[in-house]
Each structure stands twice: as C-alpha cells, then as structure tokens.
Amino acid sequence: MFKYLKQLTSLVAMVAVLFTFTTETMAAKKSKTLKNVQKKGFLRCGVSQGVPGFSNPDAAGSWTGIDVDVCRAVAAAVLGDANKVKFTGLTAKERFTTLNAGEIDVLSRNTTWTLTRDADLSLTFVGVNFYDGQGFMVRKSSGITSVEQFKNGISACTNTGTTTELNMRDFFDSRGISYEPVAFEKADEVVAAYDAGRCDTYTTDKSALAAQRTKMSNPDDHLTLPETISKEPLGPVVRQGDHVWEDIVRWSLNTMIEAEEYGITSANADSMKTSNNPAIKRLVGSEGGLGEKIGLDNDWSLRIIKQVGNYGESYKRNLGDSGILPDRGPNQLWTKGGILYVPPAR
C-alpha cells in the first residue's frame, strides 16, 4: 500500500503545481471584471427582490429604483448603454456570497457599509448612495408614538441576515427591554407577518419601512416612529482586489451626485460641453481626459448623465414622485443642507 502512496503524493503535487500556474497568470491581468463585462456585453447587477423606490421590477420585468440607477450608470459608462444590465434579485442572505462567487459584477442592494463586511467578507464599498437609519413601524391604533413607550415582551418582525438584527439587539439590550425577534428571510414575508398582527413592530431601515408600507393592506394604519436607532449608509459594493473596477463604480456614482451639484441634467448635458466652468467641462468629458484614467473613454460621464440623469433626477423619479420618501432629508446635497458630499472629479 505504501508503495502506491508515494506515487500518489507525487501526482498530487504535479496537479497542484499545474493549478498554481493557471491561476497566477489569470490574476496578473488587470481588471478582470471590466474585461469580462465588456466581453459579455452586459453588466450583471445584484439588487433586492423588490423594494419600491430602490430596486423593484414592474409588471413588464424592467427594474427601477435608485439602486438600479447606479447599475445603469455603470453600464452606460462601461458599455455605452444604460439598458445593458442583467438584474438579479437577491435575498439579504445570498447577496455577499453571490458577489464573492463572481455571479454578479456589482451589488447595489441597499447594503449597509460596516467594518466587518468591508474587512471580513473581503468586499469593497465604493460609496454611499443613500444615507439611512433603522427605525420602527407600529400600528397607529396602538397609540405608540415613540420608542420610549416600548415595554418588555414586545415582538419585532425583521429580515434575517441584515445589520437590522444586530442593531435591534443593541437597542433593546441597552434599554434593558426583553423582546421577541421574528426574523424572516424575505421582505414580503416580514410584511405579511407584521400585517397579520404577529408582531407589534416592524423594524428595518427607514427607507425600506416607507417603501414596504405601500405593500400593506392598509398603509394608513401604520406609523413610522420618529427615532432613528442606527446609522445605515447604503451603497454599491464590489469584490475586493479589482481596483480599476472599484474606481469605475465609485466614480460612476460620484458623477451622478456631482452632476446634480453643478446643475447638469439629462436634458442639458450636451449643451454643457461648451460651458465656461472647467469643472462642468471635466464632468461632461470635454476637458481633463478623466475617462482614460479609469480605463474608459472620455464620454463615459456624459453618457451616465444623459442616459440615467443626475442623482437628483434619479431620486425624484424613484422616491420623490411616487411619494415614498418625498423629503430628501440627509440625502440632500451638502450645498443645500444635506450630507451628500463627494470628492471632486478632476
């Protein structure tokens, strides 16, 4: 038996060496993701399974929402067409594994940026497209108007696999309130259970509360409490290690926000090419040659603004007009009292 074992080990070593060579040459190439996307001709984007205003499929199967628009912007920059995106609806639980396994190129699924996720899950958060915070929703008939009125034994419905579960524990533990967490995998089931009266309160990010309220049998019977118990900066995520791709996604998002700052809209973008302001000219690509620096052509940002619009347009289209969150709150530009502040494109 040991005679064969020796041959076996040498064979194993040979196979091992073979695999090392193939993988090393692959890793040597720059931005595998960009090359893949361009070769395939479409961008694979992971979104939620349906949060109105953020990422929601309509009856015809086309997706809308501000998270969807980030992916559309990246597609416009990389492929020249904002519609060349294949969206995949993911549960909170699946999202990081799917991204890490290389099934999607960008994850834009109202995902909170935390240290653990950034480091442990080997992901890179490229920016923030929505500043959110966790809140509580209760039935108006309960008479509860503040989290201070919560008492021992309260049951809270929420999503599993989110920061919500962790925040909820921090919140109730720090106040010494005993509670019953009822965590579902899918948002629709959380809403159904809360709506049926299984839970006294429904807790998740406030934006999602506003969006999910539209799905309830009687949206007017419910009330979002004023308190915000956590910071939830939501943004697009990419796999760690591909720095060129990371830059492309980051600056696609930044372009949308900065375009709003300088008043460039999808309607006037072409005419802005001849603007006197160098900052605007850099943003629409008629000056500066910024696209080449991230491996694209110089019209990349113009295409984003023309095809998707600036951040303000996207917000109005998806969250403002539908009445989900008409008040932009912190998601206003820093020049208008909000905290949207992105590094300059230069």
Place this chain on the structure above:
Amino acid sequence: MIMKSKIPAYLLFFIGTLDLIYKLFFGAIFEPDSDFYYEYVRPFVTFTPFIFFAIGGVFLKEYRVNNTLEIYGTTKFNYYTPQFFVFLFTILIFVFFIYNAQVNMDTRGIQFGFDFLRQEASFDVNFSLIEYDGSHSYGRVYFVGLINTLLVAVTSIIICTIIGVVVGVARLSPNYLIRKVAGWYVEFFRNIPLVVQIFFWYFAALRTMPLPQNTEPFFGSFFLSIKGFYTPSFLWNNLDIFIYSLIFALISIIFIKKYSDKLRAQEGKQIPVLYISLSLIIILPLLSFLLGGSSFEIEKPVLKKLAKTSYIFEGGLRIPPEFIALVLALSLYTATFVAECVRAGIEGISKGQKEAAASIGLNRKQILNLIVMPQALRIIIPPTTNQYLNLTKNSSLAALIAYPDLVLVFAGTALMQTGRAIEIIMIVMFTYLSISLLISLGMNWYNKKMAIKEK
C-alpha cells in the same frame, strides 16, 4: 504486509476523530507563517482527519481482505488494482475541489477556519431551549439551531406516526365513511407541495387567529392567539429529585419485567408485573414530593398590556406560532405517506392469516394487534424510515416562516454575519447527514428487533 489485527484501524479512526474535534473547535495546531505553507500545505492539513479516516479504512479493509482471500483464493493484485484506481480517482477529485476552493478564496482574501465559532454572535433568536442571548458565541448558535431542528423533527415524527397509523388502518376499515374520509385525507395532503402547506398554516391560518386581547380561553387557562399557544406551566422546586425518582422507577420496572419473564420461563410462575409497575411509578414520585422536597406550582398565563391595542400573555408556557405551523404542516404531510406504508404493510399480510385468526375466534381488534400488525411491521418499517428522513430534511423549510432552526439561524443569519459560507455549509451538511444516519441506525435496529428471528 499482513494485518492480523483490527487495532491499527481503530487507532487511526480514533486519532482522526480527535483531530477533527480539535480542528473544529480550536483550529490548526501549528501554523507556520510562510507562503509556501499556505499555498501547498494548508489545504491538506485542513483535511488530515479525513486522511486518517481513509487510511484507517484501508487498514480495516486489509484485515478483512486477508480473511476473505484465504477463503476465495484470489490474488492480492487482482483484488487491489481496481480498488486502488477508484481510490486514486476519488482523492484526485477531492484534491481538485479543495485546491480550487483554496486558490479562489486566496485571490479574494477569504480565510478558512472554524475560529469564528468562538466569536460573539450579537443577534438574538426568538425561540431557544437552551440559554441563549446575543452575547453567546456562534458555536452556541449552532446548538440552538440544532436543538430546535431536533425538537421540530422529533415532535413531527411522533405526531405523523400516530396520524399515519390511525389513517392507514382506517383506510382498510369496513366502514364506508371512515374508509373514504381517510382516503380523501391522504389524497389531499399528499398532493399539495409542502411549501404551500407551510405557508398555508403560517400565513392563512395564522391570520384567522385572534389577537391576544380577544382570545377566548379554553379549559380555563389555555389561550390560542396569533402570538402563539399559551398554556399554564409548572414551576418546580427540586425537580431533579422528581426526575431521579421517575428514572429509578422505570429502571426497576425493566428489571422486574425481566425477572418475571425469567421466572415464567424457568419455573412457570407468574408475578403480577402490571400492579407492581403501576405502584412503583406512582409511589416513587409521590415519595419525592413527600420526603424529597419536590413540589410545584401552576403558573397561568396572564394578559399584559403593552400599548393601547397590543397585548401579550405573561407567564405560563408559550409555544410560538412558527413551531405550531411547521409541526402541523410537516406531520400532516408526512402522515399521508406513513399511512400508505401502514396500509401497504397490512395488505401485504396474506388473507389466510386473518382467516385463520378469525377461525380460532379472535375478534377484529385482536386479529389486527396480535396477528397482522406484528407481521406487517416488518414491511412498514423500512419505507417509514425513509419518510422520517424526508421529514427531518424537510424541516429545514422552517427558514421560510421564521422558525429558528439550524438552517435559519446558523446557515442563515450566522453565515450572513460572518461570511464563512464554506465552513458553515460544511458543518450543516455534516449535521444533517449525522441526524439522518442516526435515524436510519435507530430504525434499522428496531427493524432487526421486529424481524423474524432466524437461527
């Protein structure tokens, strides 16, 4: 080399088990800080327990082969060559998967290891039989999930067996109505997907339940509400003495039964086992109350107001609605298959047996209990084992309705929070495998006991 003893094989199995346990809970013993180690050695080091198992298996095989070869006179070469290539092929496939996973995880900077099991979980679970809160570790989360899975599986297995046997017998009833109702039940529940049934019991049936404040009590202090089923609970003093007395009573009953059997076989004497057993099981626990200091009070659930329209019950024992829905769905669904197994078993017994039994004057109940069932059990047990295994595996659908079983809390939340997909899925797979194998083992043992004794 000629192996004359099984000891080396069992020694290797033992070392492998120790190694596995050590790796699972404490990580690798020795981790040199060199690239070469991480590139080439670590993928193999992680799996050394299995290498121990494999070599142990080879030794065991060697021992058995030596015995067999003597009988059949095959040459060792003929015997080993095909086995060697199959073994080599399997090892290469495993090496390929392990190596590929290692390389992919390295390029993405994902670490492999079970050290995360000791980290603080920091999320809460709504239902746990063992003490648990967010400050416990992920390892504890695993046990919370495992126990919840076992609880739902065992409860459902017991209920589905009872329903299954009753319905299976009822399907053969001479009474037209009983026979038809049982038949409809089987056809109806067997042909609707389990997932739909779980959703039905949880979402559709739950909505019809009253809110706690509108609940009408039945039998005084049992309440069925949308937030769960509340029953009075016992508050025990010195519970352990009571339990010891029960265990002691049961053990003595077993010994008395054995002694009585022996006495009957050897001397033809009968002793009143039933009366002695009954008095033992009543008197001993009673003594624990009178002398041992055991006592209990009954705590009834009391309605408590949380806010204007939200109430809960406090005190008593609460069974969460998720558990009720899951047990209902699993047991009603699986019971249909068990019923069919039971029917098949009974119908598999030849008519002559029943007629012979009837001819010596046994009534229908006696024929079923004394003649048909003991023989039918042999046909019933093997397919029913399959149904138990299915039920246990199906219990993982609990994740759909927020029942915190192994899949929801460990392969769900814990996986999400730690990102250790490969490790956690591996653990969960091995766990389900072990549970299933244990059920098979138990049922095979029961099957052997029930089989016709052959000399």
